Amino acid sequence: MSAAREAVAAARRLVVKVGSSALTTAGEGLDARRLDALVEAIATRIGRGTQIVLVSSGAIGAGLAPLSLRKRPGDLATQQAAASVGQLALAHAYAESFGRYSLTVGQVLLTSDDVVRRAHYRNAQRTFSRLLALGAVPVVNENDTVATEEIRFGDNDRLAALVAHLIGADALVLLSDVDALYDGDPRDGATAKIAEVTGESDVDGIKVGMSSSGLGTGGMVSKLAAARTAAAAGIPVLLASAAAAAAALDTADTGTAFTAADSRLSARRFWLGYAAGAKGRLRLDDGAVAAVVRRRRSLLAAGIIGVDGEFEAGDVVDLVDPTGETVARGVVGFDAGELPAMIGRSTHDLPSEQRHEVVHADDLVPLSR
Incomplete structure (x- = not known):
């Protein structure tokens, strides 16, 4: 058995x-x-x-x-x-x-x-x-x-x-x-x-x-x-x-x-990955997907290629790959309105108040694909 x-x-x-x-x-x-x-x-x-x-x-x-x-x-x-x-x-x-x-x-x-x-x-x-x-x-x-x-x-x-x-x-x-x-x-x-x-x-x-x-x-x-x-x-x-x-x-x-x-x-x-309701989506490039899913790293602004939905810092969002498939979920650290000016930029190029993770690894759950 x-x-x-x-x-x-x-x-x-x-x-x-x-x-x-x-x-x-x-x-x-x-x-x-x-x-x-x-x-x-x-x-x-x-x-x-x-x-x-x-x-x-x-x-x-x-x-x-x-x-x-x-x-x-x-x-x-x-x-x-x-x-x-x-x-x-x-x-x-x-x-x-x-x-x-x-x-x-x-x-x-x-x-x-x-x-x-x-x-x-x-x-x-x-x-x-x-x-x-x-x-x-x-x-x-x-x-x-x-x-x-x-x-x-x-x-x-x-x-x-x-x-x-x-x-x-x-x-x-x-x-x-x-x-x-x-x-x-x-x-x-x-x-x-x-x-x-x-x-x-x-x-x-x-x-x-x-x-x-x-x-x-x-x-x-x-x-x-x-x-x-x-x-x-x-x-x-x-x-x-x-x-x-x-x-x-x-x-x-x-x-x-x-x-x-x-x-x-x-x-x-478990609540974060499977029970909580997502308020929006962050679209990631292939490098960010690999970092988040395989290496369990935090999501940085440099790996984001798009933002969908209306959400505030502290809300749950879906993280999707370039094809639109959800690969992870996490608690976002910024409001939706802040992110468009940040996406694709290295951390050291951002203002000091924005030099932190968009989604911290401790608040992120990779999902089965």
Whole structure:
């Protein structure tokens, strides 16, 4: 068994994410049989001494049937109405199902503000820590009832990766209606299953599809992105079918396993790289990209070839290479209005008050390419 699978099987604190398509159907709403099977697998693992946080999609899907909606609505207001109805049904179903095992459920609804804003991030950490210490099972979902387009996570796969780091999880398990990662769309029939992902080269160039159920917002694209995010931050990941939840949470001998990076990012550096919202972009030349990404050096004005967006000193910005690909994120040391007159100039050619790093190495996180 691989080290990643061993880590998932032995984890003492675990985040489990389940997708809408694994819990609901458009015509009938929540599928009690599927939900109970998932809860049984989680309760069995908790019985072995593991603390589990469940990130569950399904609120909008659970609200469709009661509102006589045949498919997931396209407009935000109707999505929020469905989530308002479905969230109650989902929470009630989980409370009843976990109650069969004498386990108490605590509902945690998050918007991206709760992890993007540093103070909110720390408060969320304390909330999860206390719930787990009291023996509750936190059930997490994006707060679809109030979240606007500007403050949405986009999908619960990304949310699960952020929560896994936020709570200091030992591993992340992503459960959906697909049994593993494939080197193409598994519906084509000519693709092969990828059992282990040990590095970026294992997934470079593969083409994956979006959700076909009409209930979820993600699909394999978002699951792969979430798995890579968590693994790069030092958290092993298992991607598997919700139907195989029992095996995934027992021996982890199913699905696709993602090996974690050798070291785990600190909470601040993870927040900076993957949770904080970027206010603008700094475009770098090839020399600056090499210095920032490979040599982990500070970004100086001489390596900048362009500035995009409106930001102030202390905001987070994306650092992009000449092709436009984001290669790092960091806290900028100057306002957007100051930088155009500085770009391309050596430090000793600048006024004394501007002779410091545009982004200091301690406030900079290279990203997986």
